[in-house]
Amino acid sequence: MKNIRLKVLSLLLILSGIASADVPKYVFYFIGDGMGIGQVQALRTYYKNIQDSVSALPHFYETPVSGFITTFSANDDITDSAAAGTALACGAKTRNGMIGMDADTLTLTSIAKKMKAAGRGVAIMSSVCLDDATPAAFYATRPSRHHYYQIARQGAESGFDFMAGAYFRDPYGVRSGTPGNVFAEYEAAGYTIVRGREGYEQAVIDKAQRVLWLDSDTTTENRIGYAIDGDNGDMTLPQMVRSGIDFLYKKYPKGFFMMAEGGAIDHMGHGNDPSGVLRETIEFDAAVREAIEFYKKHPRETLIVITADHETGGMSVGTIDSRHKVNMHYLPYATVSKGQFGEDVRVLLSHRGKDVTWSEVASLMADKLGLGTHIPMTAGEEGHLMMVLQEILDERSKVQETLYASYDELTKEVYKIYSAKLGLGWTTVHHTGSPVPLFVMGAGADSFDNKGWLDNTDIPRIMARLCRLGWH
Ligand SMILES: [Zn+2]
Structure with missing residues (x-):
């Protein structure tokens, strides 16, 4: 009898799927x-x-x-x-x-x-x-x-x-x-x-x-x-x-x-x-x-x-532009969040106003992301960013709104290029x-x-x- 009870008990434990030690x-x-x-x-x-x-x-x-x-x-x-x-x-x-x-x-x-x-x-x-x-x-x-x-x-x-x-x-x-x-x-x-x-x-x-x-x-x-x-x-x-x-x-x-x-x-x-x-x-x-x-x-x-x-x-790991290439070794050059990068852009623009030069922007990208130095950029990419900067200076640019932050057009475009360089893609904000x-x-x-x-x-x-x- 005792034996049967034991058997029933152990069966119940097995059925419940939980041993007491667990x-x-x-x-x-x-x-x-x-x-x-x-x-x-x-x-x-x-x-x-x-x-x-x-x-x-x-x-x-x-x-x-x-x-x-x-x-x-x-x-x-x-x-x-x-x-x-x-x-x-x-x-x-x-x-x-x-x-x-x-x-x-x-x-x-x-x-x-x-x-x-x-x-x-x-x-x-x-x-x-x-x-x-x-x-x-x-x-x-x-x-x-x-x-x-x-x-x-x-x-x-x-x-x-x-x-x-x-x-x-x-x-x-x-x-x-x-x-x-x-x-x-x-x-x-x-x-x-x-x-x-x-x-x-x-x-x-x-x-x-x-x-x-x-x-x-x-x-x-x-x-x-x-x-x-x-x-x-x-x-x-x-x-x-x-x-x-x-x-x-x-x-x-x-x-x-x-x-x-x-x-x-x-x-x-x-x-x-x-x-x-x-x-x-x-x-x-x-x-x-x-x-x-x-x-x-x-x-x-x-x-x-x-x-x-x-x-x-x-x-995603991989993007429409990056084919099969992922460049994770570029990551350690980043020392700021996108929000902080945008803040740095804002400070630069407010200090220099319309006198801001492309080389000042380029050194900010190099300094904060390694972009343009450790991470090579094409002349076309650089030209695109120059154009975006000019649009900001001409007050023709839009702002990217996301749930927790908004970004100026330059920051948005810099990060688009930067993501593609890493080989990491996005489909939505x-x-x-x-x-x-x-x-x-x-x-x-x-x-x-x-x-x-x-x-x-x-x-x-x-x-x-x-x-x-x-x-x-
Ligand atoms: Zn969320």
Whole structure:
């Protein structure tokens, strides 16, 4: 009899697909905003070419399980970050623009909230604003992603333990027309608020019940500072992950859940900035590495899931002009984002006005991108840019508007040529409906091995099942 019971029990365990050793106590959820197949393959090609070795891979290729997920929303073949974030956080499709609600505006419960309710520590972090769509989908429920003030307030109500990001988009309720102070609400909810890298003092953090960690550089409010624009003392995503692990591991014997978003990959994709995308993806990969280091110490208890909410820019390895040639060795000459390059152009024009010469523009391109020196240009390309400069001086040129930035015609044309030189192509300044990659390692990773594509809504559901959190 005992024997039969044992057999039934082991059969049940096999059927549920989960051996008890596989229950992930520590769950990492990495979301590269706008990080599609093209972005990931560009990074892989970069590592291969720069490090001159086919075995040099981004850290997320260390994962034994990988695949693709579909990203479409309830009302559109091409999702935005709100609907995609909701799918990844709450396991349900919704309409573009909506946060933490299904298409009928019924409130959903995120995987992070389920983890919290089960007694785990929860960390939510992003390299962009904490009330942006992706992080918001894990703690907020609003019919519009643009309700920034109300979203930020719901963050204070969440009781999540470690919240880190660039800033809030409307902390005083000015845009929403309901004046208030979200920081006072976080303090009232037991959060210790720290600002910037210099404000993160271990003694203060150790005493904190909950932490809200925001960047101190308010000149770049909607992000912590782009990685390619250099170290300005800004916070970094790897640092946030490391600090979050430290905080939660000490405090939560029942384990933790951490969502870390590489939010600026999307900004760079919208801007069609190839070196910017690569640099942000490297930064995201470095953040993943922090989790892999943790995994190595707790291999049977740690689950790491790495994916994206959607693809941005229609980025490809290879372009209509580049044939089969990709020139990743040109990338290290880039020292600024497209936004910063545009700013440098603006400063040059405002200082020199109509006296600006082509050689001043040429030395800016050489200095910031290696274009025209390390990266050879044809006389035709140079002539085209001279003509664009003249159009600006004659006040005949247009401005390129994208979601997070606008660029003058010269910057736009310089980056078109620059992308083509690298051999990286773009089809849009918006999102695409292409599937995105999925990488999984650690406890329960096999459950994501579907022998085919998954949907974005599957991810939190599988996590919940593995962690025995139930799902309705
Ligand atoms: Zn986007």
